[in-house]
Amino acid sequence: MKTLMITTLFALTIAACSKETQTSTPSASKEKTYAMTATIVSRDPAKNTVSLDNKEVPGEMPAMKMDYELRGAKVAELPPDGALVEVTVHDRSGSYYVTGVKARSEVRR
Numbered sequence: 218m219k220t221l222m223i224t225t226l227f228a229l230t231i232a233a234c235s236k237e238t239q240t241s242t243p244s245a246s247k248e249k250t251y252a253m254t255a256t257i258v259s260r261d262p263a264k265n266t267v268s269l270d271n272k273e274v275p276g277e278m279p280a281m282k283m284d285y286e287l288r289g290a291k292v293a294e295l296p297p298d299g300a301l302v303e304v305t306v307h308d309r310s311g312s313y314y315v316t317g318v319k320a321r322s323e324v325r326r
């Protein structure tokens with residue numbers, strides 16, 4: 218039952234992002250990358266995924282909470298949960314993963 222719930226939740230978050238990307242030209246093999254500022258919500262060391270609560274990236278990703286696979290590093294090595302970070306999002310036609318997670322000092326404006 219828990220698996221079903223997680224799967225459903227995952228499908229919903231993907232759908233939310235897909236809505237944004239469907240308007241752009243579909244290109245199955247192209248990978249798009251962009252920087253995103255987010256707060257680390259939680260992590261799953263077994264799957265090496267990290268849940269991020271991100272700020273809006275205009276034209277790419279509305280502000281939302283979403284799970285991402287982390288590549289090139291272990292989630293256990295990331296800054297603690299609650300930390301503000303800057304990540305590189307890799308978007309392969311609606312399939313997402315992140316790299317280059319760096320702690321970011323608060324920017325006051």
Ligand SMILES: [Cu+2]
Nearest residue numbers: 234278281283
């Ligand atoms: Cu998203």
